[in-house]
Amino acid sequence: MVRVGDADNDLTSGSIRIRAHHLLCIQGFQGLGYSKEFTKNMAQIKDELLNNPSSFIRLVIGVDSICECCPHNSKGICSKGHTSENKMRVMDSLILRNLGIEAGSVISSKYIPSLTRNLSRETVFRAINGGNHSLFLW
Numbered sequence: 504m505v506r507v508g509d510a511d512n513d514l515t516s517g518s519i520r521i522r523a524h525h526l527l528c529i530q531g532f533q534g535l536g537y538s539k540e541f542t543k544n545m546a547q548i549k550d551e552l553l554n555n556p557s558s559f560i561r562l563v564i565g566v567d568s569i570c571e572c573c574p575h576n577s578k579g580i581c582s583k584g585h586t587s588e589n590k591m592r593v594m595d596s597l598i599l600r601n602l603g604i605e606a607g608s609v610i611s612s613k614y615i616p617s618l619t620r621n622l623s624r625e626t627v628f629r630a631i632n633g634g635n636h637s638l639f640l641w
């Protein structure tokens with residue numbers, strides 16, 4: 504069962520903010536990205552989350568630790584296209600709804616692979632087609 508918390512405590516206070524649709528991007532990341540800084544940050548986050556079983560993520564709707572180094576992040580808003588932030592938020596909400604997890608929940612990163620496996624094919628299809636990301640495969 505996925506461990507879910509909604510408040511900071513000693514265990515989860517160092518959690519990494521991850522916007523929900525980035526669960527797919529983390530899994531699909533292949534070392535490419537929007538800039539050198541973005542790619543380096545993404546690689547570090549992926550390594551931490553998938554190889555450190557004691558790390559935690561806070562699932563959010565909105566910009567996250569991956570967006571922090573993205574050239575499209577304009578003062579906390581995804582500005583890849585003029586409607587991108589809205590589209591990204593719709594994708595985040597869709598993923599959370601499909602998983603039955605509330606925004607702001609904290610979970611162990613070791614559940615990331617099983618969470619994405621549990622997403623319905625329809626949800627993944629809608630998420631891919633609802634945003635501007637290139638199939639989450641960078």
Ligand code: SF4
Nearest residue numbers: 570573575576581583
């Ligand atoms: S394109 Fe937008 S959602 Fe994706 S990483 Fe950049 S700022 Fe974040």
